[in-house]
Amino acid sequence: MIVEVPGQYNPKNVEDEVREFWHREDIYHRVRRLRSGGRRFFFVDGPPYTTGRIHLGTAWNKVIKDSILRYMSMRGYELKDRAGWDMHGLPIEVKVEEHLGFRSKKDIESYGVDRFIEQCKSFALRQKDEMTEQFKSLGVWLDWENPYMTLRNEYIEAAWWTLKRAHERGLLERGLRVVNWCPRCQTAIADSEVEYWDEKDPSIYVKFPVEGEENTYIVIWTTTPWTIPANVAVAVHKDFMYSKVRAWRRDGTYEILIMATDLIENVLKQGRYVDYEILESMRGEDLLSLTYKNPLQDLVPAQRDFVHGVHLADFVTAENTGIVHIAPGHGLEDYELGLEKRLPIFCPVGEDGRYTSEAGEKYEGKYVRDANPEVVEDLIERGALLASGELVHRYGHCWRCKTPIIFIATRQWFIRISDLRDQMLQEIERVSWYPDWAGSARFKDWISNARDWCISRQRYWGIPLPIWICRSCGAMEVIGTAAELEMRTGRPVEDLHRPAVDGVKLRCSCGGQMERVPDVFDVWFDSAVASWATLNFPREENEFRVWWPADFITEGHDQTRGWFYSQLGASMVAFGRAPYKSVLMHGFTLDEQGRKMSKSIGNVVHPEDVVGRYGADTLRFYVLSSNAPWEDLHFSWEGAMNVNRMLNILWNAYRFPLPYMILDKFDISRADTSRYDLRPEDRWIISRVNSLAKDIEENMAGYMLHRVTRSLQEFILEDLSRWYIQLVRPRTWIETDDPDKLAAYATLYTVMSTLVKLLAPFTPFLAESIYQNLVRGLDPGAPESVHMCDWPGYREDLIDKRLEESMSYVREISEAAANARQKGGRKLRWPVSRIIISSDEQLDLGDLLHVLRTQTNSKDVIVLPPGEKPEMDLEISLVQKKIGPVFKGESKDVVEALKSMNPREVKRIIDSGEPIEWKGKSYRITGEMVEFMEIPPANLIPAEFSKGVVYVDVTLTDELKAEGYAREIIRRIQDMRKELDLKVDEMIRVSVALDSSEVLGLISGWKDHISSEVRATLLRMGNDLDIEGELTKDWEVDGINIRVSVARA
Template structure:
């Protein structure tokens, strides 16, 4: 390798896009995997498949960043990290999109359009934004194999999903039941909660208090409902076991006017919660007795609609039962239970053994046999008639209009019915213990996502309803024999082929409607029935939950790939996936493999807009990543996202923050690189030339300092990566680059490289810069893959992405330079003192360019090897270490509040007062002698801290530092002609240099210079003038006291007028 390539101006967009081209030409991604192939330990990653039927936004960039970053990091650590892309292609959102497109607003419409054509449209729709996703993925530098992705709609994927379902089926974990869902009879569709949320509307509806006549007692139980249409389906009443109820007798007609139908006669007895008497009753009534809810349990009552439901074999039908969800916040404290029309109702019904029979058909009409006046009618049209029927039979106590939010169909605007749909379930309740155990084996970041969020969810685990009455999805592979009701689950294409009837064709693909047409020969002994497929598709979460094996078409192919990658080492998605993909992966692997499916899971916080609101299409606040790809570039976005906040914290996206990342981190890094590479190119510096190499031990303390800092920062960076604290790692590295490397090392080293002659010191500096830049590039590469690669290529001719991680990996060798803690400490002190000096000057009103005769450093470690640097920084002629504190300083005593507080408690303020008034020397003497008693408390050295402050008359400042103790800087403020001459010279040089820059002169260009001083000006010494001529590269220079020509450059310093001309 010859001299590094000199860097030019920075254009982040073209830098990144040309690197994308190079990566593509060189196949760098594939190489980074191939390079590790021989015997390397794999680190396995599983991509959570996105859906490509929506445009990618900035919030997709962040999860892809954290996926990419960890994979790149592990690759550099020496692992082989294969990354297969994936696409989630099934599910309701796809159908909805197509329905909107084709204006098919009901299941009838879809079937009229044709399921085959509809599914074809769905399949196409899935790829609508695939190109946009690909472009985003490539532009952001996410390395993933997009050319060989797993796709949930492929037959291979479906076959694996079928196989896994069969495992569950064979273990008896698959069963048929009901799931109560919001359902629109007009579109024939049930809705997800997301869709329900689209359609909440405030409505005023009739609500009724109904009298349920007890079978064996002369009293009625009052219950309340806002859905009279569910009353024919009533099969039970629920009371709170701990709620107090009363039995009351009506004593008089209502005092005020009665509104609406219903009523009660004097001496009639009703039962309701004691707390709700006032709210419910409109009659005068006496309490006959108080009854606890548990005493009501078991009583039977007379069905309202005796023909509607067949209670045979259900002894609990039409009895009172206890339920925890009953409250006395509204109604009567008694909950009317219609098993098929409410989730609580259904669960309670299953628990109590109530009959689970529909009184309402899938078309939203009462089924035949419910009641002669209701049969066949749409339920919502029957409210009035039901109320009339109840009134006629003296079963209504009261009616009123109730206003509440109720879900409506967002397509047809019709009210939704909560309706028990036939559904297939995975019996998750049977594996609760196992899944809880497996969850605790996963390393979660942050830990509470697993322990609390997921843990809480698992502790209330419910059976998983995996079937959907939809068209576009993985078909449920269960066939049922109409003759003998045998159920059979198909686990492979081969099995289907083997079992299908002679008349059935093999389907061209494993989707509806083709698989619907396949009939199977019933395997049951002696049965000759033709089995028919259950018409459902799977919950698409089941699809993605199969990804860990279905991506490999396991167990039909690639068993080695599966065995080598299961459970996967790392997955990463946003926090909303806790009950989504994180759960479905865990649920599937628990039931199928009796195992975890991922070892580590990073759960990311969401990206919100700059006001903390979530980004959504409807708000119009979605940030397009291309706004930044085309401006600051991917590196800046990625760096911003990593450093802005902890990965799991919700982040308000601030476009300004991306700009800041660019301006601080990347521009600074680039300029360091540019500084180094330009001089290196000029000097023909060859990092590999052994004859020019300077061993680290022989380099200057400044070089050894930055190398030691590099070691420390790299070690911390690695530790923080391991602890998932990526944000802290990034911030610290940024501080190193901006503060240590650019603002100190490079600034202090500039003059070393200006020297045109070859020298060991110059080469030391160049080797140091070379080494620091390369290590920084390696550390940054996983996060920001572009600029670090460019710099690495400029300096070495090779890509950083094939380089080894410099620290902390057992698989590759560490390449960090030696660490020297004492040196770091010294330099930290030097820098603090330089800053302190500037503050002292400001306070003493002494401008920086005017030198000080002397400076003293009191206390702290010996930093004499940096006195030249510090003298230069402070613009001090002579800097010395001084031991005599008292020459400049006096002592003060500060209380240690922590120690004193625990000792003195409420007397602390008084003790503090005394301490403040006391003479510090005396206190110290007394403590030494053990006789320091304040307010009765024995004060020891533990209770105080000694500090020093400068005496009046010195320009000084004292810093306090945990590592080095108190250190003072004292500056001599006296002035003489020599100092004034130097100060003036420096001001003139500064002006001339600014002028050179203004004139765009080359750095090597020479000038002709004339300087005119006014008569008040102090004399400039010959030495200073020579220095000025040298610094400004003036070949001809003249100092004149004549009056200057008009119109030339001039400035005023300390009341002296200076004119100068440059040519």
């Protein structure tokens, strides 16, 4: 049974009902079961971090995923769709620390690592549950009951197993490396965890005294004075020119400075020198024999033993002094140069960011960034400071606690990704990237610069490194699974997190005891193994063999360096190939002006706000249609409102025929269009919906979701609502069992039932709601949910491009006619006798002339043969320049004569060569004296369309006038019915008094028509009627006063 539906589209009701239905009937599982055994589609969900709240970007991300998965399911694919959660790492530790009021790792240790881990775990699980509900409210169908979670033992094993593979392949190494270090979190952080923003720092020029040359200095520049105690060398560029300069101070003293020749003026200005002379110039490589002393060597005892030399390096740029201060313990490039030149890796700074005893008594214990002024002071005291100032520049910060990072040399664990770089570059060629440049340009660039991956973190809440080292002999062992660990110890380990695993000791083959290294994994390593962890590999192997690698993943463009990369890296280590076959890279969500959404600007839009106002379907359709997936989305409320309006129009188009269908007991036996003689417009809309399906399939193949949704929108608004529904409406009012009406029902049914299937992946709630009523209501044998239906596809034999083209002309002509009516002041309510279509081409309007007649409210449609126009009026303009010289003084008379004549007569005379007679004289007029112009006659109002001109004949006859007035009166009575809030079938009594006998006479023949249109049992019309009724109103139509009264019968 089909039922009537309420007037306006109410997304909340629709979605609540559908959600309840899905839940009650367990539709999600039934859809998945239905497709089992189909071709496989392995999707891996990029795990969102459990922050507790989804934002617009994560909503978009999941909507893209859900739409594609729903589409693939309808196409018959069996899906792997486990949702994923990224639950370890610093962000949660920081949150828990805040909650407990902790300031450092010491607080955690004294609180107890086990209790701390428990807090982190329950926090992460709680956040996950909250976010799950939010995703569900968007209609996102993933396997929410059985998601993969990085904190689960089986997941941890996937990471362990992968590390073991790295070890077996010789790709795991431990080394002293300079890393980004957060002094607050006291851990190494990944390049990708560094956030840059402007910071004000000292900018100092320092003079290093050259050994063996009196009063001579090498000048360097730095923004980190605190690294000067660790300076062990300087670097120059081999091709740059350097000079020894005698620089004079205001007081007449001088010193000899070494720096890049091009930068002398700048440096001396900084140092307020008054004059200089160049003593000697040389290339960078000529400086290599120099040695110098660290100016702070009296404070930093270790410095006295170092030999400070000059080295060549490519990273030296022609900026500042052209000579770079090298502290291998505190800089990436410095460190690499240090290794190459065998410099001491001197790092007198501890994990807490404070100087160690190696920095000497004066500095020991001081926090390095706070020590900057003191170092500067000490340099001044020793005459080593050339200049100092301040500089605002971009500086890195810990992305979680916002502390400025420092670089220090620490012992860390690495995976030698750089060894795999070339293989990775080859692998990405085999992956399909959407858009293409995401892989061929962006990702390629990132991979080309790939460095070794520092995977160790000195924290608690993470996957513990499964590395055990023997205290006696230093032997190392990597454990791959919990079972393996149990085998080695004879005891199972309940939870593979810290601190439980910390206590596990292994026996070394040398007889000594092996202890786990205390570090945990970088969280990027967690998600990196998702494609096999989600299949529970290595615990289970069958699933892995059947499904892996992933068919499809999609994430934002920030994941180029993130998950796209970490997965590829881990997979290269583990399996030597890419873990995914295709990748769709999507954009970011920004505000309407294209700015980042941020709390401080106050421009954050929450997905639940949009859902609350317009519903999940609107949000979904909006984010999909707003722009191409890979471009940034500028969220606009107005845009969302528009989508909502479009869905409302769809709702109206859907509900309009329902009352008639119900009244006529329309049933499934009458739903097949092949039973009827369809009108051309019926065949047209069926052709259009098939074209639409074809278009969607083509665009889905390239994940062009914006094109798909825009095609749907265009079809709903233009083809269905604005055109077909208008055409079909009068047919539904026929009150008999007319085959033409039944054909219209069958067509509407076919179109709507196809359309909801096409919409199902994108607006799953609305599609389901319409499907349940219209399709299931009619055919209880149909699949129980629209999402269990097969994708409708398209039938090429039902696509009639010729008909579609004809209809597009018909629409154009109708619009042009409406335009002409407006110019001619003739409302659409008033019929016209004819419209005339003139074109240079043979227009193929098919059998659609009846459509044109009704849509233009015209009694006749005349299509002229190609190139012909209606007969035009002629207008003349006189060419005085030609007339003057011929007729001289009589010109005035000639002009007068010509103007008084009918232009047609003038043309006839010229063509025939006869003279004209005027005031007794005759004149011979030639063609050049007169120009003729054709203009349409006053009754034909022209309007252009793409293939020609439409003329609307606005000539009024009494007949047309009568019909026009009748319709004016009908309309006003209908208006009053509305005002009285009458039921559609309620009968009335009407009196109409009007002050024009002429009009009264005209409309008398329309009395019956008016009565039946407005459902009047009694209709009185007259010049001077006594008017009474429940409602009386005065109207004016074209200068005629009409008084109407209406009463219930």
